[in-house]
Amino acid sequence: MAVLNETLSTDASQIASAIPEMGEIITIVLILVGAYLIVKIADFLLRRISESAGRYRITVTMVIPLLKIIVYVSAVYFIILTIFDPGLPELALFSGLFGAAIGFGLKDIFADIIGGIVIAFERPYQIGDKIEVSGTYGEVTDIGLRATRVVTPDDSVVSIPNYAIFQEATASQNAGKTEMMVTIDIFIDPRSDADLAMDILKDALITSKYVYISSTRPYTVLMQDFPFYRRIRARGYVNDLRSEFEFRSEVTRRAWGELIRQGISPPPPGHVVPNKMEE
Amino acid sequence: MGSEPDFAADLSHPILHEDEWNRITAVVDAFENERPAHIAVIADPFAGQDVLMKGLLRRYSDRVIHLPFFSVVKGRDFLTQITGHKDIVVMDHCHFLATRKIGGFAMVDAFLDHLSTSERLFITQWNSFTWSYLKATRHIETFFPVVIVIPEIDSKTLKKLMLSRYTDEIEFVAGEPSGNDLLSTDSARIVKLPFCEKQYSISLPHLFGGNGESGKRTGVHPEDAEDIAFDKIIRIADGNYGVAERIWDGSLDGNTLRVAEIPELPCAISLDINESFLLTIILSMESVSIVDLAEIAGPEINLKQTLFRLTHQGLVFEKKGYFGIKPEALGCVKGYLKRIRMVW
Numbered sequence: 001m002a003v004l005n006e007t008l009s010t011d012a013s014q015i016a017s018a019i020p021e022m023g024e025i026i027t028i029v030l031i032l033v034g035a036y037l038i039v040k041i042a043d044f045l046l047r048r049i050s051e052s053a054g055r056y057r058i059t060v061t062m063v064i065p066l067l068k069i070i071v072y073v074s075a076v077y078f079i080i081l082t083i084f085d086p087g088l089p090e091l092a093l094f095s096g097l098f099g100a101a102i103g104f105g106l107k108d109i110f111a112d113i114i115g116g117i118v119i120a121f122e123r124p125y126q127i128g129d130k131i132e133v134s135g136t137y138g139e140v141t142d143i144g145l146r147a148t149r150v151v152t153p154d155d156s157v158v159s160i161p162n163y164a165i166f167q168e169a170t171a172s173q174n175a176g177k178t179e180m181m182v183t184i185d186i187f188i189d190p191r192s193d194a195d196l197a198m199d200i201l202k203d204a205l206i207t208s209k210y211v212y213i214s215s216t217r218p219y220t221v222l223m224q225d226f227p228f229y230r231r232i233r234a235r236g237y238v239n240d241l242r243s244e245f246e247f248r249s250e251v252t253r254r255a256w257g258e259l260i261r262q263g264i265s266p267p268p269p270g271h272v273v274p275n276k277m278e279e
Numbered sequence: 280m281g282s283e284p285d286f287a288a289d290l291s292h293p294i295l296h297e298d299e300w301n302r303i304t305a306v307v308d309a310f311e312n313e314r315p316a317h318i319a320v321i322a323d324p325f326a327g328q329d330v331l332m333k334g335l336l337r338r339y340s341d342r343v344i345h346l347p348f349f350s351v352v353k354g355r356d357f358l359t360q361i362t363g364h365k366d367i368v369v370m371d372h373c374h375f376l377a378t379r380k381i382g383g384f385a386m387v388d389a390f391l392d393h394l395s396t397s398e399r400l401f402i403t404q405w406n407s408f409t410w411s412y413l414k415a416t417r418h419i420e421t422f423f424p425v426v427i428v429i430p431e432i433d434s435k436t437l438k439k440l441m442l443s444r445y446t447d448e449i450e451f452v453a454g455e456p457s458g459n460d461l462l463s464t465d466s467a468r469i470v471k472l473p474f475c476e477k478q479y480s481i482s483l484p485h486l487f488g489g490n491g492e493s494g495k496r497t498g499v500h501p502e503d504a505e506d507i508a509f510d511k512i513i514r515i516a517d518g519n520y521g522v523a524e525r526i527w528d529g530s531l532d533g534n535t536l537r538v539a540e541i542p543e544l545p546c547a548i549s550l551d552i553n554e555s556f557l558l559t560i561i562l563s564m565e566s567v568s569i570v571d572l573a574e575i576a577g578p579e580i581n582l583k584q585t586l587f588r589l590t591h592q593g594l595v596f597e598k599k600g601y602f603g604i605k606p607e608a609l610g611c612v613k614g615y616l617k618r619i620r621m622v623w
Contacts, residue, residue: 054620203381209555209559215415250579
């Protein structure tokens with residue numbers, strides 16, 4: 001009986017020591033606020049620096065999620081140190097509570113956090129990339145501990161849980177580079193001069209104010225024949241992926257202006273032109 | 280055949296671009312009418328390429344057909360001028376053969392067609408930014424087996440060039456004029472920022488010293504003041520001969536040059552896409568008329584407003600309807616446009 005009482009009193013004292021006092025609560029709050037402020041300030045500064053870094057823009061933003069993880073993991077570590085003496089019984093107790101919390105419904109959040117760590121270190125995509133995941137296409141504006149925020153072309157902000165990295169195929173259009181390949185299609189009447197149309201589209205592409213061309217970033221112009229129309233497809237790199245749609249619009253507008261001037265017309269009405277790119 | 284004068288006799292600047300001159304003349308002297316090794320001389324604006332081209336005209340005057348372009352070429356008439364028995368064609372400012380618009384490559388294509396079948400030796404001079412653009416878009420380098428890039432000059436070369444102009448001695452003063460030298464800035468710390476190719480100089484004030492009228496009184500030997508002055512000019516000019524010459528001329532007060540009074544040019548450009556594009560065109564063409572700019576810009580760009588903003592920011596100047604990059608803004612403009620990859 002005496003042994004039982006002694007065991008109970010030891011457990012009670014351990015639990016009591018695990019309950020933070022007022023001073024410890026203030027310390028914890030300060031650690032959390034400090035971590036939050038560090039992350040926010042670093043995030044702000046790195047984004048500012050990235051804007052002046054030109055082609056290294058995305059390389060700089062790559063540091064942001066990594067930094068968040070380091071700061072928040074450090075904050076959690078210091079909180080644990082504040083609450084417990086880092087002895088084995090306390091760690092066991094904490095692990096038990098943590099495991100129970102995960103089992104009782106935090107497992108998704110935990111999976112998201114692990115996903116965030118994987119994203120930060122493996123870098124399947126980075127802040128500033130254009131990605132397609134879970135049917136959502138857009139620019140990554142933030143990689144948080146729990147979710148990745150993506151801004152779609154129509155300016156909607158979509159939060160994709162980081163856990164999706166384990167389940168979904170993720171396509172990055174630029175893979176960390178500032179430039180990105182853009183495909184531009186125009187469809188012309190099959191009776192029109194396709195060679196001339198190709199020349200015009202090529203000129204419109206390479207003279208665009210958004211284009212970037214180098215030996216590793218070439219452009220191509222291709223033609224494909226369909227029953228009721230011909231498709232002229234140009235592929236080239238936009239110098240900053242944020243200008244993807246402006247690039248496409250500018251090239252198309254200028255090309256059509258010249259095509260019409262040269263007597264090249266769109267396909268006859270009544271024939272359906274695909275609005276989605278084949279292949 | 281051309282006469283055999285020495286290097287100094289051919290060129291107005293006996294020191295500038297000697298290696299490049301030797302390379303060109305070696306190619307020309309080895310030229311026989313079969314398989315000419317056409318030459319492309321590539322240079323930034325104001326880099327001193329005219330010295331080479333004039334030297335060639337002088338040295339091979341009896342062999343040369345000279346075709347200088349002064350504005351955008353709009354007809355193929357220039358090709359009809361390449362006639363007669365002369366075996367070398369020297370073409371200045373070939374960047375005017377291409378225009379960055381739909382159908383804007385017709386003249387350069389016609390020229391390259393002509394060059395491909397000609398037995399003459401073509402010596403052509405191109406703006407480096409147009410050359411890079413045509414290299415990426417038209418593979419123009421494949422037509423020119425000899426490509427000579429005009430390099431940046433160093434401060435020693437600049438010193439020789441500038442001092443060779445004067446018979447009287449130039450006095451170099453390290454500090455501020457008298458009365459101003461409590462915080463004189465006769466030394467500077469060179470700082471290189473991340474992601475930025477340009478170096479910045481932070482002047483370090485010193486609180487001692489006399490009236491600073493000479494190098495000795497500021498603790499700097501006059502010969503050191505001379506070197507400091509040329510180092511500073513060449514750094515600000517980014518090694519560009521023409522820009523350095525302009526800074527020199529602007530800083531020289533009679534026979535005195537004060538290091539502290541060589542103006543540091545602040546570089547803080549922030550432009551929208553249309554402004555950047557027009558600036559790219561002006562940089563690539565060196566001097567372009569408002570009519571040609573309007574054709575390139577198209578209806579999407581409000582030309583007058585954009586040019587006003589570029590002029591107002593001190594990046595371009597206008598002279599008789601033609602726009603060019605301000606020499607003192609060249610380094611800044613180059614750095615900015617390269618950073619945003621409007622030029623490459």
